[in-house]
Amino acid sequence: MTVPIPRTTPCKQILASSLRLYDIPVIAAVIPLHEGFRPDHAHLGIEPFDLILYYLMVGFVVVLIVWNLLKSHKWQEELLYVIVLLPFLLRLLRLK
Amino acid sequence: MLRKAVIVTIGIVLLVLSGVSFYRGRHLREPVVAGTGVTGVKTLGDYFAPIRGTANDAHIYILEGTRPGGTFLILGGTHPEEPSGRLTTWLIAENGLVVQGRVFVINSANRSGTTVTRPSGAYPPDYTIPTAWGGQKFRTGDRWANPLDQWPDPEVYIHYPSRQQLAYMDIRNLNRAWPGRPNGTLTEKTTYALTRLIETEKVDVVIDLHEAELQYPVISTIVAHERGLDLAAMASMTLSDEEFKIGMEKSPKELRGLSHREIGDSTSAIPLLFESPEPFLDATRGRTDAKLLLEGKDEFVMRAGKHGLLFEKIDEKGWPIAVRVGRHCSTILQVLDVWSADHAENAVILKNVPKYAEVIAKGVGAFLRDPSKADPKRVYFE
Numbered sequence: 001m002t003v004p005i006p007r008t009t010p011c012k013q014i015l016a017s018s019l020r021l022y023d024i025p026v027i028a029a030v031i032p033l034h035e036g037f038r039p040d041h042a043h044l045g046i047e048p049f050d051l052i053l054y055y056l057m058v059g060f061v062v063v064l065i066v067w068n069l070l071k072s073h074k075w076q077e078e079l080l081y082v083i084v085l086l087p088f089l090l091r092l093l094r095l096k
Numbered sequence: 097m098l099r100k101a102v103i104v105t106i107g108i109v110l111l112v113l114s115g116v117s118f119y120r121g122r123h124l125r126e127p128v129v130a131g132t133g134v135t136g137v138k139t140l141g142d143y144f145a146p147i148r149g150t151a152n153d154a155h156i157y158i159l160e161g162t163r164p165g166g167t168f169l170i171l172g173g174t175h176p177e178e179p180s181g182r183l184t185t186w187l188i189a190e191n192g193l194v195v196q197g198r199v200f201v202i203n204s205a206n207r208s209g210t211t212v213t214r215p216s217g218a219y220p221p222d223y224t225i226p227t228a229w230g231g232q233k234f235r236t237g238d239r240w241a242n243p244l245d246q247w248p249d250p251e252v253y254i255h256y257p258s259r260q261q262l263a264y265m266d267i268r269n270l271n272r273a274w275p276g277r278p279n280g281t282l283t284e285k286t287t288y289a290l291t292r293l294i295e296t297e298k299v300d301v302v303i304d305l306h307e308a309e310l311q312y313p314v315i316s317t318i319v320a321h322e323r324g325l326d327l328a329a330m331a332s333m334t335l336s337d338e339e340f341k342i343g344m345e346k347s348p349k350e351l352r353g354l355s356h357r358e359i360g361d362s363t364s365a366i367p368l369l370f371e372s373p374e375p376f377l378d379a380t381r382g383r384t385d386a387k388l389l390l391e392g393k394d395e396f397v398m399r400a401g402k403h404g405l406l407f408e409k410i411d412e413k414g415w416p417i418a419v420r421v422g423r424h425c426s427t428i429l430q431v432l433d434v435w436s437a438d439h440a441e442n443a444v445i446l447k448n449v450p451k452y453a454e455v456i457a458k459g460v461g462a463f464l465r466d467p468s469k470a471d472p473k474r475v476y477f478e
Contacts, residue, residue: 013172040358054248075099082107089111091148 055092062088098415120240121221122211124235126478129187129468133193133448135160137476140202142188144289145297146278151208151245152286156293157189157201157478159446165197166300166435166442170428171291172203173268174208174304179389180372180420181305183225183234187425187463188449196436197444202296204478205290206270206306207284208245210237212413223386225417227461230467236389240268246282256280258352266353271304272407274358286436287358294363300442301435302367304355305424307374310397310406317343318427319369321360327438331430339426339452346472370427372410372420380405380470390417422455 062085069081090096130137136158141148153174172185185203194197204210213219213236224231237399243249246268253267254260256277268283276288293300301324307317313364320328325346332344347356347367352432359367375381375397376389393414401410436443450463467475 002220032477050248069104074105078100078103079106082103086111086114090115092120093115094245095115095122 058088058092062092097338100179110338116179117221121213121235122244124222126234126235127163127192127232127368128157128476128478129465129467129470130157130474131190131192131448131465132475133159133191134189134474135406140286140289141226143292144278144285147285147289147324149369150285151211151242151288152206153203154204154207157197157203157476159188159192159194159201161194161196161198161445162195166439166444167198167200167297168432168444169200169292169297169299170202171205171302171303171304171355172201173207173210174205175239175306175366176204176235177214177219177239177377178305178307178308179223179234179236180374180417180424181370181418182210183303183421183460184424187421187455187460188428188446189310190346190451190465191448192446193448193464195445195447197442198297199444199446200293200299202222202290206283206286207266207478208233208239209239209270210478211236212240212242212244218384219247219388220386223389225390225464226459227245227464227466229466232464236386237271241283242269243268255353256284259271260352262353269353271306271355272353274353274355274464275362289394291359291363294359296367299363299365300439300444301431302355303428303431304367304369306369306371307420309377309378310408310410311378311380311400313407314345315371315373315408316341317345317348317371318431319345319356319371321347321356323360324356324366327366328429330434331420331427334400334428334434335430339453340423342423342427349415368431370424372423373410374417374420375410377447382384385465387425392416394421416456418456419452421460422450422452425449425455426452 065081065085069078070076134157138156139153143155146154169186170188172182176182189201213221219236220279222235224233230448249264249267251264253262253264255262258410261274267281270283270286272289273283276284278288299341318328320331328344332342335342347376356367356369361367375392375394378397380396380400381394388394391414398410400406429451432446436445
């Protein structure tokens with residue numbers, strides 16, 4: 001069996017991936033869909049791009065939560081921020 | 097400031113405790129003592145180089161007889177949280193002896209899926225099979241590959257090449273990713289590597305070992321591609337007459353990505369998928385612990401049965417792991433018998449693998465080998 005490799009270019013892949021990443025299905029829908037530029041092909045060969053972007057986003061959220069934690073004056077909020085922070089840190093450290 | 101420090105310290109303690117638990121779960125080493133019947137060990141990377149060194153570069157245990165014959169591939173761990181499939185492959189790799197033909201055994205078809213448990217599922221990270229030498233620990237695993245190895249998921253998973261739309265998380269489900277593609281996700285690359293193995297080694301029959309919740313209609317059965325219906329029917333009839341009740345289902349053409357559909361459509365091999373009952377997977381289960389995983393006893397699932405909500409019977413005895421592994425062992429042996437009777441030149445004769453009654457009588461642990469007493473060169477880690 002020979003599985004055909006979809007025709008695509010890195011530029012299209014990155015653009016399609018970005019559209020999917022930022023959840024812009026309307027824009028994705030109006031762009032002419034042809035082989036190599038369908039949303040389901042978006043992840044092909046650019047997983048590292050997605051992955052790095054997602055880890056950057058997780059890191060950004062961690063910074064925001066820590067910032068709020070430092071600025072907070074209520075112990076209930078501080079505890080909440082610490083609890084919310086845990087899954088983000090576990091993902092950032094590639095533990096869960 | 098002191099209050100903040102105390103709260104942050106609590107957070108760090110929780111982070112360390114959970115982090116250590118997750119790390120141990122992901123890196124637990126599961127020994128396989130290659131039995132005398134194992135004539136060679138390869139990895140999936142030998143069939144598709146890009147998978148080499150990844151989480152899914154699974155070991156392939158090759159049992160080759162002295163007489164030429166057919167070739168079987170047995171897949172365990174497609175869904176790692178269905179442990180009887182993996183344990184069955186352990187029993188074959190550690191005890192099996194092939195007289196004629198070849199048997200390829202993969203214990204961790206989706207190895208990545210063995211390194212994670214269901215988020216919010218409160219799964220036990222591992223379970224222990226008691227043995228005479230103290231017990232062997234296995235990772236519980238999940239149905240899907242670890243998000244640490246393949247992330248993020250799309251909003252809708254579109255299967256390749258059918259373009260059928262499936263649930264988003266099934267992009268990490270090995271049994272929704274057949275036949276795979278060389279430039280796809282890790283899961284798709286894994287099924288592509290397995291497809292390459294099937295084609296390269298001219299595999300005649302692929303057996304994919306699974307378990308199902310009792311509320312799922314496809315249970316205690318052999319699911320067969322249309323080219324394998326005769327084989328499955330004969331095995332099902334014989335087993336139901338001689339050992340235990342097992343049904344047969346025809347692989348639906350409409351549902352794509354599954355082994356029993358895509359392997360049959362894409363290669364010359366005949367795919368069969370076995371399902372045995374696992375109450376641990378039922379949505380109405382009680383506490384989700386290793387006891388439930390191994391004993392298969394649950395009062396809530398039993399209550400569901402009394403209300404007629406199940407597709408398989410359950411009583412106080414539950415569905416112990418020995419029964420589930422025994423069913424897989426006997427079904428494999430029966431399929432081999434039927435195949436060999438119909439294909440004399442391509443026969444595959446496998447010996448030393450315990451049957452249903454023997455596994456129940458002695459327990460699964462009786463057929464696991466002590467890695468500490470084995471030749472280190474024969475010990476592999478999943």
